[in-house]
Amino acid sequence: MSILLSNISKNFGKFSALNHIDLEIPEGELVALLGPSGCGKTTLLRIIAGLEQADEGRVLLSGVDKTEQHVSSRGIGFVFQHYALFRHMTVFDNVAFGLRVKPKKDRPSEPEIAKKVHALLELVQLDWLHDRFPDQLSGGQRQRIALARALAVEPSVLLLDEPFGALDASVRKDLRQWLRSLHHELNVTSIFVTHDQEEAMEVASQVVVLNHGRIEQQGAPSDIYDHPANAFVSRFIGQTNIFTLEQHDAQWLQTSGLQIAEDQHGKVAHVRPHDIDIQKAVDGSTAQAVLKDWQHLGALIRIELVKDSPDDSGATVFAEMPNEQFKQLRLNKGDKVSLRIRNAHWFH
Amino acid sequence: MRQSYIMPGFRPTLGFTLFYLGLVVLIPLSTLVFTSLQLNWAQYLAIITHDRVMASFRVSFVTALLASCVASVFGFIIAWVLVRYPFPGKRVLDALIDLPFALPTAVAGIVLATLYQPSGIIGKLLMDSFGVQVAYKPLGIVVALIFISLPFVVRTVEPVLQEFDSSMEEAASSLGASRLQVFVSIIFPNIFPALLTGFALAFARGVGEYGSVIFIAGNLPYVSEIVPLMIITKLEQYDIPGATAIALTMLVISFFLLLVINLLQHWVRKRSGQL
Numbered sequence A: 001m002s003i004l005l006s007n008i009s010k011n012f013g014k015f016s017a018l019n020h021i022d023l024e025i026p027e028g029e030l031v032a033l034l035g036p037s038g039c040g041k042t043t044l045l046r047i048i049a050g051l052e053q054a055d056e057g058r059v060l061l062s063g064v065d066k067t068e069q070h071v072s073s074r075g076i077g078f079v080f081q082h083y084a085l086f087r088h089m090t091v092f093d094n095v096a097f098g099l100r101v102k103p104k105k106d107r108p109s110e111p112e113i114a115k116k117v118h119a120l121l122e123l124v125q126l127d128w129l130h131d132r133f134p135d136q137l138s139g140g141q142r143q144r145i146a147l148a149r150a151l152a153v154e155p156s157v158l159l160l161d162e163p164f165g166a167l168d169a170s171v172r173k174d175l176r177q178w179l180r181s182l183h184h185e186l187n188v189t190s191i192f193v194t195h196d197q198e199e200a201m202e203v204a205s206q207v208v209v210l211n212h213g214r215i216e217q218q219g220a221p222s223d224i225y226d227h228p229a230n231a232f233v234s235r236f237i238g239q240t241n242i243f244t245l246e247q248h249d250a251q252w253l254q255t256s257g258l259q260i261a262e263d264q265h266g267k268v269a270h271v272r273p274h275d276i277d278i279q280k281a282v283d284g285s286t287a288q289a290v291l292k293d294w295q296h297l298g299a300l301i302r303i304e305l306v307k308d309s310p311d312d313s314g315a316t317v318f319a320e321m322p323n324e325q326f327k328q329l330r331l332n333k334g335d336k337v338s339l340r341i342r343n344a345h346w347f348h
Numbered sequence B: 001m002r003q004s005y006i007m008p009g010f011r012p013t014l015g016f017t018l019f020y021l022g023l024v025v026l027i028p029l030s031t032l033v034f035t036s037l038q039l040n041w042a043q044y045l046a047i048i049t050h051d052r053v054m055a056s057f058r059v060s061f062v063t064a065l066l067a068s069c070v071a072s073v074f075g076f077i078i079a080w081v082l083v084r085y086p087f088p089g090k091r092v093l094d095a096l097i098d099l100p101f102a103l104p105t106a107v108a109g110i111v112l113a114t115l116y117q118p119s120g121i122i123g124k125l126l127m128d129s130f131g132v133q134v135a136y137k138p139l140g141i142v143v144a145l146i147f148i149s150l151p152f153v154v155r156t157v158e159p160v161l162q163e164f165d166s167s168m169e170e171a172a173s174s175l176g177a178s179r180l181q182v183f184v185s186i187i188f189p190n191i192f193p194a195l196l197t198g199f200a201l202a203f204a205r206g207v208g209e210y211g212s213v214i215f216i217a218g219n220l221p222y223v224s225e226i227v228p229l230m231i232i233t234k235l236e237q238y239d240i241p242g243a244t245a246i247a248l249t250m251l252v253i254s255f256f257l258l259l260v261i262n263l264l265q266h267w268v269r270k271r272s273g274q275l
Helices: A041-049 A091-100 A110-123 A139-152 A169-186 A197-203 A221-226 A231-236 A247-255 A323-329 B010-036 B041-048 B051-084 B090-097 B105-116 B121-130 B138-163 B166-174 B179-208 B211-217 B227-236 B240-271
Strands: A003-012 A015-025 A030-034 A056-061 A076-079 A157-161 A189-194 A206-211 A214-219 A241-244 A268-271 A276-280 A289-297 A300-307 A316-322 A336-341 A345-347
Touching (some): A015 A041, A015 A056, A015 A214, A030 A169, A030 A197, A041 A157, A041 A189, A091 A110, A110 A139, A139 A169, A206 A231, A214 A221, A276 A316, A276 A323, A300 A323, A316 A323, B051 B090, B051 B179, B051 B240, B090 B138, B105 B138, B138 B179, B166 B179, B211 B227, B227 B240
Parallel strands (some): A157 A189
Antiparallel strands (some): A003 A056, A268 A345, A289 A300, A289 A336
16 A cells, blocks of 8 residues: 655644655555654654644554544554553463454454464464463564554554664564565555664664754665765765865865865865775875774774874774774884775755 | 572561561451450351351442442443543542542542431431432442452552553554454453452452441341441440451452452463463
């Protein structure tokens, strides 16, 4: 089911949580609402669900205006950050809840319910826990039960509020992959909220970047990474080095191989760490930086460089390169290096 | 095997607990038992099964039961309002709830009797429009006990309602549950153990209440005479063994009822995985 939001605004007192949001989500996508905390992403999700009412604007699901409809009749599945499992019910009863509250004429018989619940529990690989209570489960298990419960009513839209936020890192990684493959299998239009850009890039087919109640950019993860629409998106997605175009920086950037056109003066250059090549300086004249330190990030090495210019306060520049390549350079702390910037994004 | 705790002091605190229990609870209660032991079984049965005493037991337990049921319903609603909705004067209302705790019960009894007697403001209204007399009837006892026991229910339910995770309601609602279904199958089962505690406290208080009841009850033998009054009457006649026999019986019944409520509570918690 496609989702269309038009001109959504929401204020809490004087605070404007959402500011004239227009958003279209085609059927079958797995969309991430990404933004720093307080940007309005959870509020937007809750408005789509009907758990919150927008001050202004319409919510259309499959082209049908659902703005005035109560959450219980919108046909959505909602997964809460802290799971919100019914703690007085077993896992089985939790998942069966949505089926048992259906009006009598739509309600499946108990054997049908049991069959469906067990199928769902198998889908989330937790059927063996069906008679436990939520308090007896781990965080990751609870989240999967919450998902199974939401899927039981066959929602046309699945909404997940920071689904992995309360889990520890290794569980989170597994669940991300799992959610992706589950979405592949079920193909239900899904939106999840996250403040973790890595999570958004890894899981989603579409990313919507929000800030201060506005949409900054919407697109495929690679699009957003390679072509950030503005300085905020560039800073928020992945690491970036920021160079302001003052006199010395301009000179320094030009010797690093960056083309600076006339109209780019007064602008700011954003450079990804992996767009910087470094080389051991042959002599002092080609050197622009001093190697300060480095950290291992698995396959990559993050290199900390200090700009080597006499009147500069020594701002740090980050570069990244594969492990092997770094080893071949045989660099030590304090070595002078020359660098080459391959690509930069310019913003005001 | 000794277990280590962050806060030491198991022995002194347990010792103090037992000492305190002995001094304040067990010694007085065992005195009760010993005094009534002056009676033999036949004498004891004769006192207890006396028609007037039996009637007073019935009055005490039935009115306390009715009052705590009513207090549970209204106490729950009051707690609900206080927790769920902001409204002007909420703090004042919140403070008013505790007033029956602080008010001398005799004052409450006199005020209620004045209001509910056939010539009183509320009593006249009820008499004229429904033909119901409240004061000087068992119904008067129920009214007094509701007044006394309401705060017990409110104050036990309130914190549990406060802590209740409202995202559970939202989850139920998103799964298609109607408002009634959300209340019946999500909110109520989670609040029920606390409500049961409030009910038990209200009931226990109601059974033992004396001060407020005697002014409104009319104290008619066989009709509106409560057990505590029976005991006082016996004492005034210097019939100490008789008074203790009744007191002991009441103690045993109350203890048994509270035990049943506690077991019920345990069962509810266990069934819902809260233990």
